[in-house]
Amino acid sequence: MSDLRDLYQEVILDHGKNPRNHGRPAGCNRTSHGYNPLCGDKVTIYLTVEDGVVTNVGFEGTGCAISMASASLMTEVLKGKAVADVETIFRRFHELMTGEDDPVDGFGESMELDKLLVLSGVREFPIRVKCATLAWHTMNAAVEGRDDVSTE
Numbered sequence: 001m002s003d004l005r006d007l008y009q010e011v012i013l014d015h016g017k018n019p020r021n022h023g024r025p026a027g028c029n030r031t032s033h034g035y036n037p038l039c040g041d042k043v044t045i046y047l048t049v050e051d052g053v054v055t056n057v058g059f060e061g062t063g064c065a066i067s068m069a070s071a072s073l074m075t076e077v078l079k080g081k082a083v084a085d086v087e088t089i090f091r092r093f094h095e096l097m098t099g100e101d102d103p104v105d106g107f108g109e110s111m112e113l114d115k116l117l118v119l120s121g122v123r124e125f126p127i128r129v130k131c132a133t134l135a136w137h138t139m140n141a142a143v144e145g146r147d148d149v150s151t152e
Contacts, residue, residue: 008117008118008119008120008121011069011118012065012066012069012118012119013065013069014069015068015069015070015072015073016064016065016066016068016069016072017065019059019068019069019071019072020072020073020075020076021057021058021059021072021075021076021079022058022059022060022072023058023059023060024044024046024058024060025046025048025056025057025058027048027056028046028047028048028056028058029047029048029049030046030047030048030049030142030143030145031044031045031046031047031142031147032044032045032138032139032141032142032146032147032148032149033138033147033148033149034061034134034135034137034138034141034148034149034150034151035134035148035149035150035151036063036067036130036131036134036150036151036152037150037151037152038127038130038151038152039063039064039130039131040062040063041061041062041063041064041067041130041131041134042061042062042063043059043060043061043063043067043071043134043135043138044059044060044061044138045057045058045059045071045135045138045139045141045142046058046059046060046142047139047142047143049083049143052082052083052084053080053081053082053083054078054079054080054081054082054083054086055079055080056079057074057075057078057079057139058075059071059072059074059075059135061135063131063134064128064131066119066122066128066131066132067131067132067134067135069118069119070119070131070132070133070134070135070136071134071135073115073116073118073119074093074135074136074139076115077089077113077115077116078139083143086139086143087140087143089113090136090139090140092113093116093133093136094133094136096116096117096119096120096123097119097120097122097123097129097132097133098123098129099123119132130151133151134151137149137151
């Protein structure tokens with residue numbers, strides 16, 4: 001289990017230092033700003049939604065490695081997904097982070113969703129769960145057309 005934990009930590013550090021889809025994509029039509037006042041993490045999520053599909057997604061922000069890695073992983077998973085699927089993925093991820101879902105039993109129906117399991121260890125540190133979920137709540141707000149979201 002230690003080797004798996006080390007691998008997860010490496011993936012989080014890599015996404016935290018070298019985030020994917022960082023920046024504002026051209027043509028985005030939904031935006032939301034998120035803030036975690038407890039630790040100061042800030043994130044802006046940019047979505048391009050066309051015909052009910054997230055065709056592009058990006059983010060900008062500042063925060064800890066967990067917060068930035070979660071945003072980066074989220075963008076990889078959501079690009080190309082139908083909005084209905086995005087809402088399901090958001091719910092499943094939130095359940096995973098809050099301990100309502102058992103990661104040992106498998107998380108996703110696809111390898112793509114299983115990528116998010118690297119963040120499952122965060123739930124052992126309840127104070128850090130908000131770091132991991134900030135980008136997701138912000139993305140959900142963007143999908144719903146809300147401008148701002150806070151973890152408090």
